[in-house]
Amino acid sequence: MFRPMMPYMWATMQSLFDPDGGMEALGPGAALLHGHALADGEALLQAIDAVVADAPFRHMVTPGGFEMSVAMTNCGAGGWITDRKGYRYTREDPDTGRAWPAMPPLFLALARTAADAAGFPGFVPDACLINRYEPGTRLSPHQDKDEADFGHPIVSVSLGLPATFQFGGPKRADPMKKVALHHGYVVVWGGPSRLAHHGVLTLKSGEHPLAGHRRFNLTLRKAL
Numbered sequence: 001m002f003r004p005m006m007p008y009m010w011a012t013m014q015s016l017f018d019p020d021g022g023m024e025a026l027g028p029g030a031a032l033l034h035g036h037a038l039a040d041g042e043a044l045l046q047a048i049d050a051v052v053a054d055a056p057f058r059h060m061v062t063p064g065g066f067e068m069s070v071a072m073t074n075c076g077a078g079g080w081i082t083d084r085k086g087y088r089y090t091r092e093d094p095d096t097g098r099a100w101p102a103m104p105p106l107f108l109a110l111a112r113t114a115a116d117a118a119g120f121p122g123f124v125p126d127a128c129l130i131n132r133y134e135p136g137t138r139l140s141p142h143q144d145k146d147e148a149d150f151g152h153p154i155v156s157v158s159l160g161l162p163a164t165f166q167f168g169g170p171k172r173a174d175p176m177k178k179v180a181l182h183h184g185y186v187v188v189w190g191g192p193s194r195l196a197h198h199g200v201l202t203l204k205s206g207e208h209p210l211a212g213h214r215r216f217n218l219t220l221r222k223a224l
């Protein structure tokens, strides 16, 4: 016999069986898109491998002299770097002296569809920071503010092991939400949330079928 489901049951079933379906507001101008990149997961990881063959992951140093636990590289016209001189974007990889590898078309397409879904139509990033987290690594809360124009949103794609994202507001003291970021989830923040503080808690160990004991994150920005 057919029994109508209670709405909360429907919501639970949707998140279990239709991971591509959900969108959750994290604040004004900030959204979590469940599974938006899930279908492209394998292709995105392959594209990361191709970038890394040309611009290897490295542990950068903060202006204060601390080596970051998260390994980083970039693709696109601009790449985000930090060293003793400060945080900034460069057109060349300081480790190789060559231009950063081109942004894979898949990254551009994904950034656009995610930004569209979150209410920021026509987003065209020119910089993609690629982060690699191993168990025990973390990223302290910070604002993304090295870009030339804060009128553009940020699109952040999670791949591999799950992590806990902290997402607050423009003031350091604003309360931070904890958000589970699974493989294929995408966070978009812009407008009134563009300068929201955010960070990633220490990665727990685990094994992901496509990424092994790692988490990758793509941060797509219009930086230059």
Ligand code: SIN
Residues within 6 Å of the ligand: 129, 131, 139, 156, 158, 165, 181, 198, 199, 200, 217, 219
């Ligand atoms: C970042 O803020 O640069 C990365 C965030 C993440 O890894 O989810």
Ligand code: FE2
Residues within 6 Å of the ligand: 142, 143, 144, 198
């Ligand atoms: Fe960030």
